Amino acid sequence: MIKINFDKGKIIVSMALCFLAAVIALYAWLYKDLIFKLASTVWVLVAARVFYLRIQQLNRCRKGIAALTIAQDALLNNSTLGPQQIPWTDIDCFVTGLYRTTSIFIKLKDSSLLRKEKTNRFVRLLSFIDRNLSTKPGSLWIDIDVINIREQDLMSLLKQKLES
16 A cells, blocks of 8 residues: 655645635725626635635645555545545546646546535535536546645556556
C-alpha cells in the first residue's frame, strides 16, 4: 500500500489565494456595473467552493489522512470534496491535459459505477456548482495542487499499478 500525503503549505497558499479572489470580487460587486456584479457573484461562488474544499483537505491533513492511498484492490482519493474509493477493475485510464491543468482525471470503464453518497445541503450546493462548471464529476479528479508528489511521478505510479 502506497500513501501520498497532502502538502499543508500548498493548501494554505491556495486558501489565501481564494480569499484574495473573494475580496477582489466583493470590491467589484460593490463598486462596479451590473455585468461586473454578475461576474463577481459567480467568482465568489467558485472561490467559496475551492475554499471549502481546501478546508476539508486541511482537516484531513491535520488528522493524518493521506490524500491518495494506492492499495492492492482500490484507489482511495481523499483530495476531493468527498473521499472516493474506486476499485482498479473499474478504472479505464488516467487523463491529464484537460481544462483542469493541475488535476488528473480518473476515467471509469462505466460511469454508472460512480458511487452516490449522502451529503449535507452545503456540500450538495457546492457539488451542484461543480457539476455546472464541469462536464466531468468532481469526485473523479485527483487534485495535484495539494499533494506532495509531482504529476509525472504520480502518473507513472498510477499507470504502473493499473497495468499490474
